[in-house]
Structure formats: structure tokens, C-alpha cells
Amino acid sequence: MIVGVPKEIKANENRVAMTPVGVEVMVHHGHTVLVEKGAGLGSGFQDEDYRRSGGEVVNDPKLIYRRADMIVKVKEPLPQEYDLIREGQVVFTYFHFAASRELTEAMIRSRCVAIAYETVQKADGSLPLLIPMSEVAGRMAVQEGAKCLEKVSGGKGILLSGVPGVEPAHVVILGGGVVGMNAAKMAAGMGAQVTILDINLERLRYLDDVMPKNVRTLISNPETIRKSIAQADLVIGAVLIPGAKAPKLITRDMLKLMKPGSVIVDVAVDQGGCVETIRPTTHADPTYVVDGVIHYGVANMPGAVPMTSTIALTNATLPYALKLANLGYRKAIETDPELAKGVNIYFGKVTHKGVAEAFDLPYVPLEEAMKSS
Numbered sequence: 336m337i338v339g340v341p342k343e344i345k346a347n348e349n350r351v352a353m354t355p356v357g358v359e360v361m362v363h364h365g366h367t368v369l370v371e372k373g374a375g376l377g378s379g380f381q382d383e384d385y386r387r388s389g390g391e392v393v394n395d396p397k398l399i400y401r402r403a404d405m406i407v408k409v410k411e412p413l414p415q416e417y418d419l420i421r422e423g424q425v426v427f428t429y430f431h432f433a434a435s436r437e438l439t440e441a442m443i444r445s446r447c448v449a450i451a452y453e454t455v456q457k458a459d460g461s462l463p464l465l466i467p468m469s470e471v472a473g474r475m476a477v478q479e480g481a482k483c484l485e486k487v488s489g490g491k492g493i494l495l496s497g498v499p500g501v502e503p504a505h506v507v508i509l510g511g512g513v514v515g516m517n518a519a520k521m522a523a524g525m526g527a528q529v530t531i532l533d534i535n536l537e538r539l540r541y542l543d544d545v546m547p548k549n550v551r552t553l554i555s556n557p558e559t560i561r562k563s564i565a566q567a568d569l570v571i572g573a574v575l576i577p578g579a580k581a582p583k584l585i586t587r588d589m590l591k592l593m594k595p596g597s598v599i600v601d602v603a604v605d606q607g608g609c610v611e612t613i614r615p616t617t618h619a620d621p622t623y624v625v626d627g628v629i630h631y632g633v634a635n636m637p638g639a640v641p642m643t644s645t646i647a648l649t650n651a652t653l654p655y656a657l658k659l660a661n662l663g664y665r666k667a668i669e670t671d672p673e674l675a676k677g678v679n680i681y682f683g684k685v686t687h688k689g690v691a692e693a694f695d696l697p698y699v700p701l702e703e704a705m706k707s708s
Contacts, residue, residue, distance in 0.1 A: 336660040337367045339403030341396045342374040345410045347618035349377025349641035352407040352428070353656075354649045355388040362389030366660045369399045378645040400424075405664070407656055409648065410635055411438055422446035422682070425664045427656060429453055429468075431605045432679055433580045433693035439680070443696075446683045448664055454578040454687060455655060455677035462577060463673070464655065466513050467647035469602075471637040473517030473573065476600045477506070477525065479636070480569040483598040483622060483629050490629060491596035493568060496526035503527045507563045509555065509584055509609055510573035511538045514602050518571045523550050530563050560584055565592040572601035572609040578679065579689030580607040587611050587626075595627035605634040665705070675701055682708040 338361055340353045351374045353361075358368045368390040372382055382392045393399050400406065400419035408428035412420060414437070420426060422445065430451040432439045442449045452464035462469075477495070484504065486492035497503030506522040508515045511533035522529045523546060531546075532555035533539055539552040546552075553559045564570055564585060570593070574581050581603040590612055593599075601613040608614075612625045616632040618639055623630055637644035655674060659667045668675050679687040684699040684707075691698035 336404045336663070337369065337402055338656070338660060339399040339406045340368065340370045340374055341399050341406065341408065342371040343409050344413055344415070345635060345638075348410055348635050348638040350409045350638050350645045350648065351375045351378050351380065351641075352409050352648070353653070354378075354646060355380055355384040355390070357649045357653045358385055358390040359388040360653060361657065361660065364657060364661060367391065369393045369403055371396050371399055378641040405656070405659060407652070411435070412441070414441070417441040417445065420445040420447050423448065425450060425659060427452070427652070427659065429605075430679060432687070432690040433578060434605055434607045436694050439685070439690060439694060439696070442680045443683050443685065447680070448678065448682070449680040450659075450674065450677040451578070451679045451687075452652065452677070454679060455673050456577065457673055464651050467651045468637045468644065469513040470517050471640065471644050471647065472602045473514040474521045475636045475639065476514070476518045476571045476573070476602050477521035477569075479621070479631055479633075480506075480571065480598050480600045481525070483600070483631055484568060488629070489596070489622070489624065490598055491568060491594065495522065495569070504568040505566050506530070506569045506571065507567040508532070508571045508573055509560070510575065511535065511542050511552070512573060512575055514575070515571070515573035516542065518573060519546060519550050522569075523547050527569075532559060532563060555584070561589055561592060564589060567593065568597050570597070570599045572599065572603045572613070574603050574609040575606065576689065578687045580693050581609045583609060583611045585610040590626045590628055593626075593628050596629070598629045598631065600631040602636065604632045608632065668701070668705070681705065
């Protein structure tokens with residue numbers, strides 16, 4: 336199979352979809368890997384690293400899309416890439432379709448096979464290709480939130496950890512999954528007072544067992560959310576419904592309960608966000624203020640630490656990409672239920688229920704869609 340690795344063009348996105356070692360493994364299995372010139376520079380990988388690994392460095396991204404049977408990316412295709420994607424081409428990346436009707440309709444029109452990292456799912460319900468970036472984003476959320484709380488960033492001017500004689504900041508985390516757990520570890524390790532809210536009581540029991548004493552757990556409902564955010568200095572949105580839009584847990588009215596100069600970091604922004612007033616921002620211009628509350632809505636947070644993120648991502652995605660290349664996408668999907676769950680759009684048909692429901696589009700089960708293609 337010919338595998339294409341184009342350079343990411345999203346603003347301030349420095350990750351690349353495959354490391355030179357990943358290319359070496361692909362080539363060892365008999366595949367051709369086309370890597371766009373400069374694709375790995377932001378992550379610390381030179382073009383020569385890819386050549387030594389057996390990859391072919393290509394100057395023109397259009398040529399990569401034209402030749403490749405499978406495109407492997409980090410972030411969703413942008414409008415200037417839509418027309419480069421062709422019928423039957425596998426596109427393997429983070430899509431987050433439910434956050435963008437435009438992207439969804441473009442991939443439907445292309446009749447490609449859109450396999451989303453974020454909905455590849457194991458039998459135990461875990462999301463193996465989302466976990467590494469969720470780990471990074473959860474840890475970064477605290478790091479970025481702490482920075483936003485500084486007076487020079489418009490915040491209250493408080494130190495997350497406090498100091499002897501001065502109480503630490505209060506951090507509220509909405510969601511106790513991978514993002515929430517990693518955020519809690521970081522915030523607690525810095526000495527903050529942390530509250531995790533989740534609707535899953537068993538998950539809260541687990542977190543209560545493994546977290547240090549400066550982390551408490553609460554069942555999530557409108558009343559506990561209102562009380563918690565009123566005391567919070569930093570709120571981290573860490574809610575996920577795989578493939579679907581995030582629920583709006585903090586409404587505009589609730590925002591008025593928060594302290595002036597407090598901060599919201601909504602990691603769920605790439606799924607529409609769990610805060611009504613959140614909108615996507617960039618690393619170059621990450622924040623804005625609503626009702627005196629600083630909002631941080633960067634949708635590709637791990638892109639700020641691309642060397643760590645790229646290696647972590649390739650560690651997780653390479654076995655699946657290799658299976659798609661070795662077996663061909665049809666056989667890989669038919670024999671691997673984890674990959675099958677990743678298929679969101681198949682030859683113009685929406686095969687993920689969450690995406691269909693987000694935009695009131697017809698839903699076609701994957702098995703049915705594959706029979707008709």
C-alpha cells in the first residue's frame with residue numbers, strides 16, 4: 336500500500352502523523368511511505384531522518400494525496416484539503432466530526448473512508464488512540480490554566496499551589512476520564528485543592544481510591560456544578576461522549592456565578608465544548624474573556640509539545656495503520672471490531688450514530704454500507 340503523510344496545516348500544529356521509526360516499520364512490511372517535505376520539522380524530525388528510514392520525501396502535498404491509498408494525519412482536513420481527498424481513499428486521523436458540519440459534509444461528498452482516531456474503541460470501552468493525546472491535554476490544561484491565572488495574563492494573580500500561610504487555588508474538573516484524571520494528577524501534585532465531578536459513581540469510587548487527599552469527588556449534576564464553579568479559580572472541561580457533541584454543562588447563566596479573573600480551560604472544545612460560551616482558539620491567540628472569566632479554547636493543545644505528542648501518538652496509531660496497510664481497509668475493518676468502530680463515514684454514508692445525530696443526517700450501519708460499496 337502507498338501511505339501518505341502530509342504536513343499539518345492547522346494553525347500552530349507542529350505534530351506529524353508518523354515518526355521516522357514508524358516509517359521504517361511500514362517500509363519493512365513492504366509499503367511505500369510518502370512524507371511531505373518539512374512535515375516532521377516541528378516535532379524535531381528532519382527530512383533526512385525519513386529518507387534514512389526508507390520514506391520518500393515529496394515536495395508537493397497534492398502529489399501525496401494523488402498517489403496515496405491511505406492518508407495518515409494528526410488533525411482533521413481543512414477546507415483547502417477537501418478537494419484533494421478522493422473516492423475510496425482511506426483518511427486516518429482525528430476528525431471530531433460532531434463539531435463541524437462543513438467537515439462532515441465535505442467528507443461525505445468525497446466518498447472517502449474516514450476512520451477517526453477518537454472513535455477506535457476496545458471491547459472494554461477504552462479509546463486507545465485518544466488516550467495518549469488526552470493524557471497530554473489533561474496535563475497541559477493545568478499548565479495553561481495556571482499561566483492564565485497570572486495577573487499578566489489577565490487572571491486573578493494567584494499561584495495554583497499557594498505558599499505556606501496562603502491557601503492554594505481551587506481547581507474544578509468536569510469529567511473523570513483520561514483527561515480529567517491526568518489534570519487532577521497535575522493539579523494535585525502542584526498543591527491545588529481539586530474537585531472532580533462525574534456522573535459515573537463507580538469511576539468516582541476508583542478516583543477516590545487512587546487520588547491524593549487534596550482531591551475530592553462529587554457526583555455531577557446542575558446543583559453540584561453550580562456550587563463548585565462558584566468556588567473555583569480554574570475549571571477544566573474534560574467531558575467526552577465518543578464521536579458525539581459534548582454536553583453543555585456550564586451555561587451562560589452559570590458563568591455569572593464564577594469569580595472575576597477565574598479561568599476555564601475546555602479540553603472538550605474539539606467536540607463542541609462543555610461550556611456554552613467556549614469557542615475554538617489557537618495557540619497564537621488562546622484566550623478571550625466573557626463575563627470576567629478567561630476562556631481558553633485551544634483545540635489542538637498537544638500541538639504545543641509536538642515532540643512528546645508525536646512520539647506518543649505514533650506509539651498508539653502505528654499498529655492500526657499497519658493493519659490497514661497489511662490487510663487492506665476492507666479486511667482490516669471486517670476482522671478488527673476496534674477499527675470498525677473508528678469508521679465514521681464510508682463512501683458517502685455516515686456510519687457513526689453520534690455524527691449522524693449531531694447534524695440530523697441519515698445513519699447507515701457500517702455492515703450495510705459495506706455491502707453496497
